[in-house]
Structures are given as C-alpha cells and as structure tokens.
Amino acid sequence: MSALGELQRLRKEGGAPRKRDNKAAFVFLLPWFAGLVLITAGPIVASLFLGFTDYNLIQPPEFNGVDNWTRMLGDERLHKALAVTFTYVGVSVPLQLACALGLALLLDRGLRGLPFYRSAFYLPSLLGSSVAIAVLWRQIFGADGLVNRVLEMVGIEGRGWISDPSTALSTLIVLNVWTFGAPMIIFLAGLRQIPTMYYEAAATDGASRWTQFWRITLPLLSPIIFFNLVLQIIHAFQSFTQAFVVSGGSGGPSDSTLFYTLYLYQRGFNNFDMGYASALAWLLLVIIAAFTAVNFWAAKYWVFYDD
Numbered sequence: 001m002s003a004l005g006e007l008q009r010l011r012k013e014g015g016a017p018r019k020r021d022n023k024a025a026f027v028f029l030l031p032w033f034a035g036l037v038l039i040t041a042g043p044i045v046a047s048l049f050l051g052f053t054d055y056n057l058i059q060p061p062e063f064n065g066v067d068n069w070t071r072m073l074g075d076e077r078l079h080k081a082l083a084v085t086f087t088y089v090g091v092s093v094p095l096q097l098a099c100a101l102g103l104a105l106l107l108d109r110g111l112r113g114l115p116f117y118r119s120a121f122y123l124p125s126l127l128g129s130s131v132a133i134a135v136l137w138r139q140i141f142g143a144d145g146l147v148n149r150v151l152e153m154v155g156i157e158g159r160g161w162i163s164d165p166s167t168a169l170s171t172l173i174v175l176n177v178w179t180f181g182a183p184m185i186i187f188l189a190g191l192r193q194i195p196t197m198y199y200e201a202a203a204t205d206g207a208s209r210w211t212q213f214w215r216i217t218l219p220l221l222s223p224i225i226f227f228n229l230v231l232q233i234i235h236a237f238q239s240f241t242q243a244f245v246v247s248g249g250s251g252g253p254s255d256s257t258l259f260y261t262l263y264l265y266q267r268g269f270n271n272f273d274m275g276y277a278s279a280l281a282w283l284l285l286v287i288i289a290a291f292t293a294v295n296f297w298a299a300k301y302w303v304f305y306d307d
Contacts, residue, residue, distance in 0.1 A: 051279035056272040068279035078280070080255045081263040084169060088259065089236040092176040097228055100180040104187035105217075118185060125181035133175075134245035138162060141171045162246055165256040172242050172257055183228040190224035191217070222303045230295050237288050240265065260284055 051068055053061035072078055107117055124133075140146045141161040148158025161167045194217065202212050218225075240261040243252070251258030251266075264284070268277030 047278040047281055050275050051282050053275045055275040055278075057274050058272070061275060064275070068276045071276065072279070072283065077255065077258065077263060081251075081258045081260045084256065084258050085237065085260040088169065088173060088176070088239070089233060092173040093229070093232045093236050095173070096177045096180045096232060097183055097225070099177055100184035100228070101187050101221075101225075103180070104184050104191055105213075107184075107188055108191040118188070122181035122185055124179045131241060131245055134242050137171065137175050137242070138246050163253055165252070165254040168247070168252045168256040172239075172246060175242055176236065176239065183232060186224055186228055187221070190221050194220050219304045223305060226295070226299050226303045230292060233291055233295070234288055237261075237284065237291075 050061055052063060052065060054064045054067070055061035103121060107114060107121075142148075143158070143160040143163070145161075147161065151158045159167070161171050198216050198220075199212055202216060207215070238261060239259055243257045243259040243262045244265070246252070247257045247262070249262070249266075251262055260280075261284070264277050264280045267273045267280060
C-alpha cells in the first residue's frame with residue numbers, strides 16, 4: 001500500500017499518522033554539542049576577548065584595548081617568525097605536492113605490489129608530525145648524524161645542519177616534503193578517475209606523453225591539485241612539533257627555525273603573556289583565511305571542473 005493510501009485509511013478510521021520522535025537523536029547528539037560549546041566555541045570566543053587584555057594566567061585579565069595589536073607592528077621577533085613561516089610554506093608546499101604528484105604518476109602505471117607502495121609512502125604522513133620523527137630527524141641531521149657519516153664516505157666534510165642558520169630551516173622543509181603520502185594518495189585516486197579514452201585519442205593524434213600530461217592530466221586533475229594545495233598550506237602554517245623538537249623550543253640559531261606557532265607558544269607559555277599570544281593566534285587565523293580566500297579566488301582561472 002502506498003503512503004497516500006495509508007494516510008487516507010487512517011483518516012477514514014479517525015486516526016492520524018504518528019509523528020516521529022526525534023528526542024533520542026538529540027540525546028545522542030548532546031555530547032557532540034557539549035564538546036562543540038565547551039571545547040571549541042567557548043575557547044575561541046574566550047581567546048578573542050583575551051586578545052584585548054593583559055593576562056598572565058595568574059592574575060585576572062585587564063582590558064587594554066588594542067595594545068596587543070599595536071605591539072605587533074614593532075615586534076621584530078614576530079616579523080622574523082612571519083618571514084620564516086612564509087618561507088617554509090612557500091618552499092615546502094610546492095615541493096611536497098610536486099613529489100606527491102610525481103610518485104602518483106609512477107604508481108598509476110600499474111606497478112606490482114601497489115598496495116604495499118601506497119602504504120609505505122603514506123606512512124610518513126602519519127608520523128611526520130610526531131615527536132619521535134622530529135627527534136629522529138634531529139639525530140639524522142646532527143653533527144654526528146647519518147647525513148654527515150654518508151658524506152664522510154665520499155670525502156665530503158659535513159656540517160651541523162641544524163646548528164647552522166643557513167641550513168636549519170632547510171632540514172625542516174625536507175621533513176615536510178618527506179610527508180607527501182597523504183596528497184599522493186589523493187592524487188592517485190584522482191588519476192584513476194581520468195578516462196583513458198582521452199589519452200587514446202591524444203596518442204592517435206600523435207601527442208607526446210609530455211603534451212598529454214600538460215593538456216589532459218593537469219587540467220582534469222586541477223580540482224584535486226587545488227584541494228591538496230589548500231589543505232597543505234593550512235597544515236604548513238600550523239606546523240609546530242618539528243620546529244619545537246628540532247630547535248629545542250628556542251627557535252634555532254639566529255631564530256632561523258622560529259615558526260609562527262613556536263613564537264606564539266613562547267609568548268603564551270614561556271613569558272606568560274597570554275593576552276598577546278591570543279592576539280597572535282587570531283592574527284594567524286586571519287593569515288590562513290586570507291591565503292585560503294586568495295586560493296579560492298584564483299581557482300576560477302586554473303581549476304577546471306567537468307561541468
């Protein structure tokens with residue numbers, strides 16, 4: 001019997017269709033809503049308020065207007081942290097995506113043991129932000145680390161890669177590039193969705209593999225590239241563990257690895273200047289939002305969708 005026939009039968013019998021009871025659903029959702037308010041939304045609102053106060057975690061916060069925000073203009077260490085972070089994001093993210101796309105193209109050719117390679121390449125993405133990997137990276141690039149020992153075998157004198165201001169940031173960039181597994185898996189899934197008939201038609205017309213890559217693969221893969229680009233930029237701006245562990249929490253020699261998040265941590269938990277740290281956190285939010293907005297604005301010029 002159709003729903004309309006059931007409704008007519010109930011009306012003839014003088015009854016009415018029963019209303020669904022959604023109380024059970026709200027009960028199950030209550031812990032999530034409580035976490036949203038108490039753990040996420042509440043601290044966000046509180047940090048916005050603390051950004052306009054002088055607060056040291058011990059005494060009650062005192063409202064100081066826009067003093068925290070004007071201090072940023074003359075904060076030289078903040079300017080250094082911004083320069084280091086922008087360099088880190090601008091260099092590591094393109095290199096990471098290029099490596100991820102290159103390996104995805106190789107794996108898409110149908111290698112034997114593909115599940116093993118996917119798991120092996122994805123594993124660094126799970127461990128790259130961990131303390132253990134950061135400690136391992138510090139040992140590898142240390143004065144007596146693995147890199148210098150390998151260089152000694154070929155007659156090249158090594159250096160303190162982490163203690164040298166000219167190379168300290170490069171070691172962290174290499175670490176971020178090494179964690180290309182997550183975008184690589186997404187690229188590989190996108191490559192599997194490109195119809196092979198396009199490549200067959202291009203090959204029939206005499207197009208080289210390089211031409212096929214530029215004219216077919218990249219345009220059809222542009223939504224995936226855009227997705228990975230936005231996510232990896234946000235992730236790079238939020239990087240903290242690598243710089244904290246490798247530099248010992250100091251920001252490295254001459255503040256060469258002073259990431260923005262590390263400086264924010266120092267102001268809040270080393271100097272107990274939580275009001276200023278809250279303002280720095282909101283500035284980071286504005287920076288990430290600005291980069292994301294620019295990416296979405298520019299996407300209309302290079303991202304192509306099926307419709």
